Amino acid sequence: MEQRRTPGIKGNPKLDETTGVFKAPEGFWVRCPQCHAILQQSFVKLHHQVCAECTHHFRMSSHERIALVCDEGSFREFDADLEAVDFLGFFDSKAYVDRLSSSQKKTRMRDAFVSGEAKISGRAVQVGAFEFSFMGGSMGTIVGEKISRLFERSLEKKQPAIIFQASGGARMQEGLSSLMQMAKTLGVLSKLNAAGVPYVSVLTDPTTGGVAASFALLGDVNVAEPNALVGFAGPRVIAQTINETLPQDFQRSEFLLSHGMIDKIVPRSELRDYLGRILGLLC
Ligand SMILES: [Zn+2]
Numbered sequence: 001m002e003q004r005r006t007p008g009i010k011g012n013p014k015l016d017e018t019t020g021v022f023k024a025p026e027g028f029w030v031r032c033p034q035c036h037a038i039l040q041q042s043f044v045k046l047h048h049q050v051c052a053e054c055t056h057h058f059r060m061s062s063h064e065r066i067a068l069v070c071d072e073g074s075f076r077e078f079d080a081d082l083e084a085v086d087f088l089g090f091f092d093s094k095a096y097v098d099r100l101s102s103s104q105k106k107t108r109m110r111d112a113f114v115s116g117e118a119k120i121s122g123r124a125v126q127v128g129a130f131e132f133s134f135m136g137g138s139m140g141t142i143v144g145e146k147i148s149r150l151f152e153r154s155l156e157k158k159q160p161a162i163i164f165q166a167s168g169g170a171r172m173q174e175g176l177s178s179l180m181q182m183a184k185t186l187g188v189l190s191k192l193n194a195a196g197v198p199y200v201s202v203l204t205d206p207t208t209g210g211v212a213a214s215f216a217l218l219g220d221v222n223v224a225e226p227n228a229l230v231g232f233a234g235p236r237v238i239a240q241t242i243n244e245t246l247p248q249d250f251q252r253s254e255f256l257l258s259h260g261m262i263d264k265i266v267p268r269s270e271l272r273d274y275l276g277r278i279l280g281l282l283c
Helices: 041-046 062-069 096-107 141-157 172-194 235-242 253-258 268-282
Strands: 029-031 038-040 076-078 113-120 123-130 161-167 199-208 221-224
Touching: 029 041, 038 041, 062 113, 062 123, 062 161, 062 268, 076 141, 096 172, 113 141, 113 268, 123 141, 123 268, 141 161, 141 172, 172 199, 199 268, 221 253, 221 268
Parallel strands: 123 161, 161 199, 199 221
Antiparallel strands: 029 038, 076 113, 113 123
16 A cells, blocks of 8 residues: 655654554654643644643653753763662573663663753753653662762852652662662762852652652752652552552652652752752852
8 A cells, every 4th residue: 555644743644554554753743641631742742842832841861851941052071981880790580681781772861860060041050861761760870970970070169959859769780889879979968068058959740759759858948840740659659658648749749748758849940940940049
């Protein structure tokens, strides 16, 4: 059969043999989990991964984050060559080395965190962002090292530190060494605090486990995106442990704000301006 092209669709539409209907290529549409609207992927991307119908915030890549808030062309990456080593020879349903290599191929990153120096509203900052699609943004030795170095550069140059959190917690494939990153990063963060250099933590969906239990909630200002899941253990685990039904918005940004755990909820469209203003007040 002759191939038809649908206007605006890249690649050939695929014919569904049973219905006789041509379907758009995979990845063309996305369904909003909140309002269930079917949205054009490229349109959602253009709007910084926010649903135009209900303002649901989809997850965003670390590089999209940096581009969203930093002055154009100002970002200079550091420590991009640091790469995890499988020192335990860890193997669960899959070998750790294989998990690493498939995440590296998928994200074109060496590990789950990108960091560097940039400007926000003309002010020099040390900025970093978790990459959730790299093994769930888990923190192993490399992520911990990169965060510690970010805080160290921040301290040395007296530039504010900003971290965009998005993590499932410590990386189990690196065992106790992953948990040690909590103490290591906090050691440097305490020096930053003593020197009076500001640190802003931006909590995005999800921020959990060892990251939530260490530097993610220790910012001088802790802001969150709307409806982001933030907590140590997930709500399902807590509900099973205490054998109680939890409030519907439990561990979501709005719940945390109403219980005094965070300072503000900032929609993604306002984040760049908000950070510029808050840095002006803190510095
Ligand atoms: Zn929606």
